[in-house]
Amino acid sequence: MNYDYLVVGQGIAGTTLAWHLHRSGRKVLIVNDSSRPSASMVAAGIFNPLTGRKLVKTWMADELFPYALDFYGGLETELQARFLYLMNMYRPYRSVEEQNNYLAQTAEPGIAQYVLDRPADLSYNDFLNARYGGLEVTGSGWVDLPVFLLKSREYFIRHELYRESLFDPNDMVLLDDAVEWQGLRIGKVILCQGVDARDNSLFNWLPFAPVKGQLLEVKIDEFPAEKIVNQGIFILPDKSGTHKVGATYSWHDLDWETTEEGRQYLEEKLKGLLKVPYQIINQRAGIRPSSKDRRPMIGFHPQFQQIGVFNGLGTKGVTLAPYFAGNFVEYMEKGKDLNSLVNIGRYFSLYYQ
């Protein structure tokens, strides 16, 4: 066997999977076409244990968050780079009613562990319409994904684990217990193609429900840079003194182009939240590879056990990818269970329809 695994795609899915396989001592080759668009290169990279208007604890937060912090933190040391930023999230209340609801919710221990028990931050008062004060969520932050992905790629290239190329599934010859590809014999091929998986006949039967998203990059003079602000939209301080503002969610016009409609939506929200002027510097768009039930889609093809998929990371790739890449590798290498809520076995009936 030339390689134990071929990993197709080097977004967060392919990168986290390749790290786990490489660390477990397996021989891995990553093939990625970096000229194709990647959601991971557009994403804000935020992780946030309490989400939505209703302050809901995100799925498996208690397991996923410590795992992700450990994973990215360990790689920062190994790659001698900085890409993990722990940052509390300031959530200004929209009304007295919302303030009361949030405070009542924070009495629940599962929520309380992620809320700071201290008076609202006054440093934002000059910048935000936040006359009711706000709540501070802890355990949140962001990962600078372009830095994480590019530093990982440099490592993979140095260790001859990376090939820059477009992968064509038709180049594969499926053998009984392996795959032949471009003259190489490979144990398993794992497709980590993000939304491009919809064009791959091996897995296009999975129920993808892609969501387009857009962000603005803005400059707001002297706006504090210590926290992520979140009220319907987020304002994320970037390293360069600018702020990212996002995001939009759209289930139609699934292309990678920015739109006037997207800009207007974000600006409307931003104007409602800010008391001070801002300047738009850039606008970006991407497509989140979401699934119908909003859970990752991981596992092996029902007919071809040498071909796997790691996809469906949706809106939360930053926290889902490290944990479930680890779960997938333990499943493949040690025969441990793959969480049934992410295993594509739940959709096999669609394949056989």
Ligand SMILES: Cc1cc2nc3c(=O)[nH]c(=O)nc-3n(C[C@H](O)[C@H](O)[C@H](O)COP(=O)(O)OP(=O)(O)OC[C@H]3O[C@@H](n4cnc5c(N)ncnc54)[C@H](O)[C@@H]3O)c2cc1C
């Ligand atoms: C606007 C926006 C904001 C977001 N904000 C956040 C956030 O704050 N926090 C968060 O956790 N998530 C966020 N997300 C979601 C996040 O981006 C995704 O969950 C994640 O990036 C998905 O990663 P992936 O590796 O599956 O896909 P991708 O990043 O799209 O990677 C797929 C890779 O496969 C490669 N590829 C595909 N086909 C081939 C082929 N045939 N040959 C070779 N290479 C191929 C592509 O080049 C690409 O590099 C956001 C997304 C968007 C669009």
